[in-house]
Amino acid sequence: MSEAVAAVPRLRTRFTELLGIEHPVVQGGMMWVGRAELAAAVSEAGGLGVLTALTQPTPADLAREIERTRALTDKPFGINLTILPAITPPPYEEYRRVIVDCGVTIVETAGSSPAPHMEFFARHGVRVVHKCTSVRHAVKAERLGVAAVSIDGFECAGHPGEDDVPGLVLVPAAADALTVPFIASGGFTDGRGLAAALALGADGVNMGTRFLCSEEAPVAEAVKRRIVEASELDTRLVFRELRNTARVARNTVSEEVVRILADGGAFADVRPLVAGARGRRVFEDGDLEAGIWSVGLSQGLVRDIAPAGLLVERIVREAREVVERMHRAFAGTGGTRPA
Structure with a gap:
């Protein structure tokens, strides 16, 4: 699918000024997905594309992926570095050294x-x-000195935490508590969401599921079609009993994981079902029942598979239209929703 649109004016917030980007739209740092083609397309359109460091098998591979991204865009992009406890942790110091050296x-x-x-x-x-x-x-x-925060609501793909607070409450609560810029994550796919996030006090949005369903996302077409076909009801929360909740697509594997743990099973009982290699097969081979794979509630709002750059432009344009419509409504000059 293609759609030509005129470039939209910059949408400035504290977050865009901090990072030197044009629009407050960030592509989520998704495992297996945050690669050069996708990150460069988002950045080239004025958003912030993000490479996922640990998608790359070694720090040297990350260096090569950074250079591939630079060959596709000269605009800013970021690196996701996910830090998790592990028996044999990745060489985080080497990855961060590559980030700096590059x-x-x-x-x-x-x-x-x-x-x-x-x-x-x-x-x-x-x-x-x-x-x-x-x-x-x-x-x-913020106390540790981060430049900005990305606050992830209960609607998100992956790990939403254990508090179950949705974005409609979490975003304004964060706005009341923080002084650094922050962006809202979880449940955002379009310009209505961006306008809402800004109204709630955020300085932009982070979108994973929406960019997972873009032309440049390096996943099988079957995955993208499933997202378009699915509704907001087609996810499952797994690992609740282990207090390591994750939101994943509803399929036979996630249903089995939920059943086993609800019946008193332990992680060892589901380990073979949730192995990362199985989830990677979903993305690479398009076998939607091969394993568990992350997707957010926002899939219910995804209607098409579009170029990532077009998505950035469309989202910003729609957000401006929403704000202008609300301005007319408050000004008393008419703000009815167009047919």
């Missing part, structure tokens, strides 16, 4: 606290945007 100055951290990495990044002029799922964690991240 001259990337925007990093999105997620998972555990970014504290062990803050001094290194600050020393090299890297601005850290920390992703978290609660106001208390956002405030702690």
